[in-house]
Each structure stands twice: as C-alpha cells, then as structure tokens.
Amino acid sequence: MNTESRKNQFRGSLLLLLTAIIWGFGFAAQSKVSEHLGTFSCGFVRFLIAGFALIPVVVFFDKAGKTGRSLFSRRKSPLKKKELLGGLICGAALAAASATQQAAIGGSGAGKAAFITTLYVVLVPLAGVILFRRRLSPLLVLSVLLALTGVGLITVKEGLAFAPSDLLLFLSSLCWCTHIMTVDAVSEGCDGVRISLVQMLTTSLLNLLLALIFEDLAWVNVQAALLPLLYLGIGSGALAFTLQILGQKECPPAAASIIMSTESLFGALGGAIFTGEILTTQEYIGCAVVFAAVLLSQSTDAILALRTRLAARKAGKEGGEKN
Secondary structure, three states: OOHHHHHHHHHHHHHHHHHHHHHHHHHHHHHHHOOOOOHHHHHHHHHHHHHHHHHHHHHHHHHHOOOOOOOOOOOOOOOOHHHHHHHHHHHHHHHHHHHHHHHHHHHHOHHHHHHHHOOHHHHHHHHHHHHHOOOOOHHHHHHHHHHHHHHHHHHEOOOOOEOHHHHHHHHHHHHHHHHHHHHHHHOOOOOHHHHHHHHHHHHHHHHHHHHHHHOOOOHHHHHHOHHHHHHHHHHHHHHHHHHHHHHHOOOOHHHHHHHHOOHHHHHHHHHHHHOOOOOOHHHHHHHHHHHHHHHHHHHHHHHHHHHHHHHHHHHHHHHHHHO
16 A cells, blocks of 8 residues: 555545544534424434535535536436436435434433444444355454353343333444445445435425424424534535545545444433533443444454455565566
C-alpha cells in the first residue's frame, strides 16, 4: 500500500468513526424522544426530517460527480425504476427495524439498546450461512456463542426472566439484519443516496399512517422533543449516512464493519452522559462480551485480507529475485 492509499484509508476510517459516534449518541436522543412521543410519531417526524435533509445531499453529489442527473429535471426521471422500488422495499424494512427499536428503548435504556442492536453485525454473516450456504467458519460459531452469552448477561434478570423491552430489541436486531441484506440486494447499479432518500420518506409515511391509527400525534409533543428529533433526522440520518458512503469508499469492508460497530460503545457513553443510565456489573460484563463477539465476527475477513496481502508481497519478492 502506497502513501496516498494509506492517507485515503486513514481519512475513510476517521469518517466512519465519526459516523459511529453520531449513531451511538443517537440512542440517547431516541431515549429522550420516547419521553414525549409514541413510537410511530417519533418515526414519522425523524425520518421526514432525514428525507428532506438528504435532498441537498443528492443535489451536491449530482453536481460534484457530474452525473448528469437532477432531482428536479423535467426531461429525465429523477429516479430509476430500481431506485424507486428498492427505496420502497428498504423503507418498509427500515420502518420495522426502527419501530421495534424505538418501542423498546424507553424500557431498556440507550446503553443496553446500543449493544443489543449491534448484534446485527453477527447476524448478517450468520444469515449468509443459512440463506446462501456460505462456509461456516469456526470464528463465526464462536462469535455467535459469545453474542448469545453477552445478551443473556445483559437481559436476563432475577428468576431467569427477560424484560419485554429487551426481547423487542433482539427482534429489532433481526430487523436491522434484514434491512442490511435488503439494501445489499437492491443497491447494485443504483445511486445509494437516492435509495436512502426514498427509503427515509417511505419509512416516514408508514409511521405516519400507524401514528394516525394508534397514537395521538400532537404538535405540542413534537415541539417538546424537537432538538433530539433534529439530531436523529439531520445527524443520525442525513449526515451520518453521507459520512458512511464517503468513508466506505476508502476503507476495506472488514475494517469498516469493525469501526462502525463501535457505535455500541458510544451508545453506552451517551446513555451515561445524557440520560444518567447506570448499568449493573453483570450488564457491563455482558456489553463487553457482545462487543468482543462483534469484533470476532468481523475478524475472518480481516485475516483473509491480511493473508492475501502477505501472499502477494511474497510472490512479488520471489518474482523480483528470479529476475
């Protein structure tokens, strides 16, 4: 790797770390919003803000990348059919994931929610094994066992009982896994930011429909939670997503996954700072075990990448000696 590549990878890593920080502190913002708004009301407002905040992002990338596309063009369709359909499907998956998480976070707290949600990093490769018959590595098996142990330590209380909110968070992690795999399936050959724009607005609309049916959507409650809603919409939504795109362009996938998984640490930190959450010793141990499982689940790709790089260097040296 030359000096320029190292600089680009370092810059990408910093952008992904900033993404993880923004996402992590977003759990505390969700906890604050839950004090004023119902699950679906929160989802409607935060994703509506995120959708509108992404519009200038799309315009910027169109001009910076000289794509020849425009959201406001009358001559060409602003969206490809695949981008529209993919955004609608991803929006439905995102609505399920975010709603189950928001419904649980008031009962479990930001810190525990962050660590349990991060299980999607383990579940995604496990889903690849189950659905696509990919090779089951020993490290993945160990990471799954560690993850289950960690979640047990975090969630099991006296009398071997699970809190309903903790079970909802585990369901949310499964939904996030589904969302990630859906994004991967529909994003090829499409503008990722456009898909995100459609999915944000789709998620907002679905939440609005459910809020009108099940909740009392009052403007006074939106006003009371406006600051954390703005953080969730502009920060966790539009800004963090854009930083993720820029960072992943310059950082290897395995390293990117590990860096972004640190959102769980910042989620726990945000819960302690902004909501005064205090976990028990058992819960802290469980969080550490879950984080170890997350790192371990991503280490297979990192090890393979390192082996490939070393083999290439060795081949290059041997070729130079022969010449």
